[in-house]
Amino acid sequence: GAGVSQSPRYKVAKRGQDVALRCDPISGHVSLFWYQQALGQGPEFLTYFQNEAQLDKSGLPSDRFFAERPEGSVSTLKIQRTQQEDSAVYLCASRLRWGFTDTQYFGPGTRLTVL
Amino acid sequence: DAKTTQPNSMESNEEEPVHLPCNHSTISGTDYIHWYRQLPSQGPEYVIHGLTSNVNNRMASLAIAEDRKSSTLILHRATLRDAAVYYCILRDTGAGSYQLTFGKGTKLSVIP
Numbered sequence: 742g743a744g745v746s747q748s749p750r751y752k753v754a755k756r757g758q759d760v761a762l763r764c765d766p767i768s769g770h771v772s773l774f775w776y777q778q779a780l781g782q783g784p785e786f787l788t789y790f791q792n793e794a795q796l797d798k799s800g801l802p803s804d805r806f807f808a809e810r811p812e813g814s815v816s817t818l819k820i821q822r823t824q825q826e827d828s829a830v831y832l833c834a835s836r837l838r839w840g841f842t843d844t845q846y847f848g849p850g851t852r853l854t855v856l
Numbered sequence: 857d858a859k860t861t862q863p864n865s866m867e868s869n870e871e872e873p874v875h876l877p878c879n880h881s882t883i884s885g886t887d888y889i890h891w892y893r894q895l896p897s898q899g900p901e902y903v904i905h906g907l908t909s910n911v912n913n914r915m916a917s918l919a920i921a922e923d924r925k926s927s928t929l930i931l932h933r934a935t936l937r938d939a940a941v942y943y944c945i946l947r948d949t950g951a952g953s954y955q956l957t958f959g960k961g962t963k964l965s966v967i968p
Contacts, residue, residue, distance in 0.1 A: 847901065
């Protein structure tokens with residue numbers, strides 16, 4: 742079946758612009774995660790949704806970062822007034838249900854470059 | 857989540873077995889050991905997980921030390937497609953532990 746999809750795959754923004762990154766999770770998956778991956782590093786947690794509820798946003802680096810999942814399926818990560826340090830790959834993952842052993846399925850990521 | 861230690865990089869010849877080590881000396885009794893891998897330009901993908909006993913699946917085997925302070929991911933016959941960064945992650949069964957905490961992982965190169 743279809744996996745997690747993300748769009749756009751690549752985004753170039755000028756410093757100060759706002760960007761919106763989209764994630765389409767696997768149908769029926771309750772949990773959704775956003776991660777940020779800097780070059781040469783492992784992914785770092787940003788935020789977590791269970792259905793439409795954002796249960797954890799402790800990893801968001803600043804108040805310029807905002808995520809939503811209004812209907813419990815598609816999610817959007819928005820970055821306002823982008824800075825060069827925001828350049829990274831943004832990964833979305835979904836999971837069927839809550840559980841510590843449940844597999845997370847990752848999308849291919851959106852590579853954001855801020856000039 | 858408890859910390860893990862992995863070598864930065866490893867090399868293997870194609871069609872030979874690969875043993876990827878992970879040290880987790882501060883593991884607690886409720887921590888599961890998960891392995892994910894990330895192929896170039898892709899998101900991470902699940903490989904295997906275990907708690908105490910060794911585990912096998914179609915992708916790999918996971919060997920867990922008796923004291924659980926280390927584990928080894930075993931790829932039985934490395935292929936070029938196995939070239940990736942492999943992450944060893946501990947997942948606490950306690951409430952609130954939703955996300956995966958990645959380290960830098962081990963970059964595996966497979967030589968034809």
